[in-house]
Amino acid sequence: MATILYVDDDPTIGLLLEDTLQRAGHRALGARNVPQALQTLSHGGIELIISDFKMPGMTGLEFLGLLQEEGYDIPLIMVTGYASIEHAVQAIKAGAVDYITKPVRPEQLEHAVAKALHLARLRRENDALRLEVMQLRNERQIIGESPVMHRLLQTVATAAPTRATVLLQGESGTGKELVARAIHDQSDRSNRPFIKLNCAALPEGLVESALFGHEKGAFTGAIKRVAGAFERAHGGTLLLDEISEMRLDLQAKLLRVLQEQEFERVGGTSPISVDVRIIATTNRDLAAEAEAGRFRRDLYFRLSVIPIQIPALRERVDDIPPLAYRFAMHTAQETRKEVSSIAPEALAMLQRHDWPGNVRELQHAVERAVILSTGSVLLPIHFEGQRFGLAQPLGAAAASGRDVAWRVAVGADTNGHSPDVPTGIVLASLDLAEAETRLIQRALEITDGNRTRAAELLGLSVRTLRSKLNTPREADPTR
Numbered sequence: 001m002a003t004i005l006y007v008d009d010d011p012t013i014g015l016l017l018e019d020t021l022q023r024a025g026h027r028a029l030g031a032r033n034v035p036q037a038l039q040t041l042s043h044g045g046i047e048l049i050i051s052d053f054k055m056p057g058m059t060g061l062e063f064l065g066l067l068q069e070e071g072y073d074i075p076l077i078m079v080t081g082y083a084s085i086e087h088a089v090q091a092i093k094a095g096a097v098d099y100i101t102k103p104v105r106p107e108q109l110e111h112a113v114a115k116a117l118h119l120a121r122l123r124r125e126n127d128a129l130r131l132e133v134m135q136l137r138n139e140r141q142i143i144g145e146s147p148v149m150h151r152l153l154q155t156v157a158t159a160a161p162t163r164a165t166v167l168l169q170g171e172s173g174t175g176k177e178l179v180a181r182a183i184h185d186q187s188d189r190s191n192r193p194f195i196k197l198n199c200a201a202l203p204e205g206l207v208e209s210a211l212f213g214h215e216k217g218a219f220t221g222a223i224k225r226v227a228g229a230f231e232r233a234h235g236g237t238l239l240l241d242e243i244s245e246m247r248l249d250l251q252a253k254l255l256r257v258l259q260e261q262e263f264e265r266v267g268g269t270s271p272i273s274v275d276v277r278i279i280a281t282t283n284r285d286l287a288a289e290a291e292a293g294r295f296r297r298d299l300y301f302r303l304s305v306i307p308i309q310i311p312a313l314r315e316r317v318d319d320i321p322p323l324a325y326r327f328a329m330h331t332a333q334e335t336r337k338e339v340s341s342i343a344p345e346a347l348a349m350l351q352r353h354d355w356p357g358n359v360r361e362l363q364h365a366v367e368r369a370v371i372l373s374t375g376s377v378l379l380p381i382h383f384e385g386q387r388f389g390l391a392q393p394l395g396a397a398a399a400s401g402r403d404v405a406w407r408v409a410v411g412a413d414t415n416g417h418s419p420d421v422p423t424g425i426v427l428a429s430l431d432l433a434e435a436e437t438r439l440i441q442r443a444l445e446i447t448d449g450n451r452t453r454a455a456e457l458l459g460l461s462v463r464t465l466r467s468k469l470n471t472p473r474e475a476d477p478t479r
Helices: 011-023 034-042 060-069 082-094 106-140 147-159 176-185 204-212 248-260 286-291 297-303 317-335 344-352 358-372 394-399 432-446 451-458 462-470
Strands: 003-007 027-031 048-052 076-080 098-101 166-169 194-198 237-241 277-282 306-309
Touching: 003 011, 003 034, 011 027, 011 106, 027 034, 034 060, 048 060, 048 106, 060 076, 060 082, 076 082, 076 106, 082 098, 098 106, 147 176, 147 306, 166 176, 176 194, 176 237, 176 277, 204 248, 248 297, 286 297, 317 344, 317 358, 432 451, 432 462, 451 462
Parallel strands: 003 027, 003 048, 048 076, 076 098, 166 277, 166 306, 194 237, 237 277
Antiparallel strands: none
């Protein structure tokens, strides 16, 4: 059932329209003129409009233009007389989805309404799909404004339009697959398949079949012919992830495919020609692996036509804030949290960490912080207990020349470790009054005297903090 608005100043036509629409199972709302129609539209819920071409004070064409100006994206069927077919043509050109002629026949009206509602549904599905594609592209967008990332993106833009093989090298978690996707998306193969094969994740005996496919009966369990990654990637891009883990005998077969652009399925005898662009990734130094005999030198040279080194996150510290914001907003949306920002001191803490797990580690840290948060701002305390900040050995931080501001030592060990208190002070005793005073002082120092921010750091209301600041501390006679 759909809610349909009909606009016609002729009561007889109005009754016919209403009766036909209700018989078809729809809810019909009527209006005698444009002002009444606009008033009905303002309440929302209208899925289709049926409008007469000739109305008091305004034509159907003018009404259609007014709807577009007011931002109503609702399909409209125009009703016109036999002698005014040219009006119907004008209406279609102006954006009407269909027209019917007078005298209105019920079966003609039902058919036009069904077709218009079907078109409206397709439009909504198309809009939803377009939004989904945009969101997916945004998620695949490479974030980075640092000089090293600018150079990387320039190399990607240069390499993408070519057919040359690309070797992406970098530590685990740096985003090698994301860069491979960017190369594919910016190439003339973007509308063709992008197939990924993880050479390290497959059992040794299945790698060849996964790459080249197999014929029925080629081995035990091969009950039918199966296309491999090369076949499925025809016309597009094949990403060979962790290429350094591939067996030497398979490396020879891969080299032949790259050179001749053809292969045979496992158990097959007929060569299959393919057009596939290869992108390979590794977290090892492939040149060193080839030098040591653990990787074929000829395959290394064939793969590294365009070598790209993906920088570690510690080499692009300026990119940490925008990355953290991206992960925080995405997680907040998924978990329906109202997180809207990250405190500057929390961002500074994130930038001080070495991130051995790179972007992937940062993503997981931010996701966990969002899940544990209770307010709209991510604070340093929300990252407490993770593998950085308080959990980072102070000696290691000092050795790297970085200032660790977020640490506390209450009865601290020789390394200054304390996993429990989220501030940057050292207490000489466990006296609660002294601890509270020092914590308040430190919070005010960190926030440059901003009591609202200091209260957030301390987990207090501003009123409670103000009360504590205005209450004089009495000396303890027992001390």
